[in-house]
Amino acid sequence: MIIAFSILSVIAVISALLAVRLRNLVHATLTLMAFFVALAGLFILLMAEFLAAVQILVYVGAVGILILFAIMLTQQVTGNVKEHIEAHGALWGLAGATAVLLTLLLPAILKTALPLQPVVETIDPSVRALGLNLMSPYAIALQVIALLLTAALLGAVVIAISPEKSEEEKKS
Amino acid sequence: MTPINPDQLIVQLTQWALSFLDSYPLVAVLVAILLSTVPLVAVFPICFAITTWLERKGLARIQNRIGPNRTGFLGMLQPIADGIKMLLKEDIVPKTSDRLAHFLAPVVLMVPAFTILSVLPFNRNMIPAAVDTGVILFFALGSVSTLAVFMAGWSSRNKYSLLGGMRAIAQMVSYELPLVLSGVTVIMMTGSLDTTKIVAQQQLSEWIQSSNAGLQCLGQIIGWNVFTPWGFAGFLIFFVASLAEINRCPFDLPEADSEIVAGHLTEYSGFKYALFFMSEYVSAFAINGLSTTLFLGGWSGPNIRPPWSDDPNALLIPGFVWFFAKMFALMLVMIWIRGTLPRLRVDHLMGFAWKFLLPLAIMNIFVGGFYYYAPRWHGIPVVGWPIGFLVMYLSYECIGRLNRGPKTAQRVYHYAS
Incomplete structure (x- = not known):
């Protein structure tokens, strides 16, 4: 369970990052779909088969294909590689995110006592x-x-x- | 020791083998998984080999040729020769192609093709993955194949491939609707997405458990969904839509060899091409297996209880015999259609899905609902059957007439006459 969860979440995080970072639009879409599939796998681990099936059916089978169709109708599939976004904004964003994490989220997480959920063996259909x-x-x-x-x-x-x-x- | 039933022999053997591993639960789980998946991966490639031979022979018969006849008796070893040829061929990858996507496309097509087989019940208690949402999982994983075809078409960096890929996406997305909607009727009538329950609903358990052999036989057949008006129409819609969904003739526009070389397969050679070829056939088996399960009673067929058995559910002929018989019968119809019908034009293809099959499938859902609530006489749908059939026939006629385009004037030949 833990092994499957870690593999799937690593795939999900990496493919999501790639989907944002990749320059080629088709590559970005394909990695986005890999992310959707990994997410469906996580749903299966949570015993939500229906949600997993719908995730694949709707997001991979329909939304992803729609994005691909839209990309195919655009002129330039690959963005200009030489063009870079100004990096200072990213640094400021990182600083802001860290500040929010340290000041707001971490204390909140530490303060909250998570109620112990009963272990679920099977879920009704x-x-x-x-x-x-x-x-x-x-x-x-x-x-x-x-x-x-x-x-x-x-x-x-x-x-x-x-x-x-x-x-x-x-x-x- | 439970009595040996012929139809449950494999299930009982599996349970017997697993009983040795009771003390090692982890190993037992692993072995159980292997026991349910390895047969799928072993049996269906063999079915694929048989079907390629059948197809070549059948098409040859239709086209007044002989077909393969050099390898083995009646050319039966031809699939093996083909396989060796494919394996030994050089794997040529275009220089400008997108390497990773080009490599992954056959894999992405292959994995769902085999995975969807696992929700099909081949026999009583013989289903590799008994999930509660079998049918929807089948459609969901089946929709991934669209992506694989696009990957193949796009990554080849070939105009023909890209055209094929785009055609494939347009076609598969359009035909998925009538496919799923005609399946929805069955799900609605059964009240379950579970494939085992869908098969069980098509069997009359009272007749099967009676002592009369004729009733036992008939009870396995009479309840098939295809014998109801909504089931009959649904089966036909499902079959036609499934032909398009797996890019078979007459809907093989994505790989129309006379127009766009081989579509998305143009830049594939060697074993990758073989993988494409195989997953195409495996998904054909899977979709025929699903239409067997939904409309043709799954693994039930004319069958009697073995005379020595006391178990009321025991059957003489294993259910998977009937399952595979029906699956291959549908496969043969597909081959027959391939040898007979010409390819559709692109606009006709789209029009056929959206203007004809889709309204008919939606109409079928209403007819199914009417059939379900129509009054019955001693359990026999005396009202639902004829009226449902009439409504389906009339809507078929009406939608067909509405779709009839303007009549074209007869062509005048100036030189040929």
Whole structure:
């Protein structure tokens, strides 16, 4: 368990860092997907199979592919290698983050007594509970999201349809 | 000692072997994992070899050729010869290619292709990974293959490869919708994402456990989802969408050899190409296995209880025989289609998914819901069946008619006539 957790988290951290740092957009997307897969593995370790499956289905299968599609439609896949971001900002950011960590987060973490959670051997099938929750208490929220997505889809179609040629263009 | 059932022989053998390791739980876990994964990795490549031979022979028969006939009886050793040839070929990697992505693409395709096999129940108690969310895990891992095809197409730095990769993404993302939606009907009717439960729901346990051999046989067949209106339509939609999902003919646009050389496979040679080839077939097996599980009753088939057994669940013919028989039958249909149908045009392909299969699959969900709640007479769906069938047929006709494009004028030949 610990071994699997450490391997997966190391992969997740490294691939997330690479996704931010890599210059080539496609490489960045691919490492981002590796991060998503590692995250799904962590979900499986937490016995949340459904969440892991959805993580892969939505993020790797749909979001990642969408990003790749968008990249393929752009002109320049690789950023200018010679161009560098001014490094001073990063130093200031590091200093600020360290200050926040030392002054706010660490005392808070040390003060809080974490309640001991009971060890869970097995978790009841979570999909049924999830479905029941989606269908009864959160039904309206689900409908609203569905409506929003449908509207977004229709909007995308409207944008994608090429506008009809105006009278002047037809004449010329 | 439990009585020996022919259909449970392998399961019982496994349990017997594992019983020696009771005192070493860690080793037992390791051995259990190996016992459930090694057969998958061993059996499916063999199935792949058989299928390549079947495909070459079948296509040859359709095209009035002889096919492989030099290696062994009827050319049956051809897959082995092919394998040796592939292994010995030089692995050529284009100079400008993205080395790592080019190397990883076949691996990324291979791993999910084999992993998704583990959620399929091959027999009673014979499922490598009995997870609660089997079907959704199958679709999730299956969607990773899109990424692999893109990686292959992009990393080759070849225009044809990139075109193939983009075609593959567009096609696989589009056809995933009707594929999943036609599966949703079955999940809805079963009320479970568990593949074992989906198979169990398609068996009439009362008939199977009766003493009449005919009823035992029929009880294993009559409950298949394909015999209901929503199941029949769902099976057809699922099958067509799965053809597109695994880039088989007539939806093999990503590797259309007459247009874009071999698409994403253009710059692959040697063993990497063999890996692509194999994972393509393994995912074909996996998706046929899933459609067998969802619509064709999984491992159940005409079967009787062995006369010497008292166990009401015992069966004479092991379930995996039926499973593989159905899987290969679907494979043969795929080969048949490959030999018969021409390739679709890109816009037709997209239109077919979005304008025809998707509305039909959504309609199918409604029909499934109606069938579920329609009144029954002694458990027989006298209302749901005919009305459901009629609705499905009418919506098929209507959507088909709506999709019919403007009639093109007959072509006039000036010189040929």
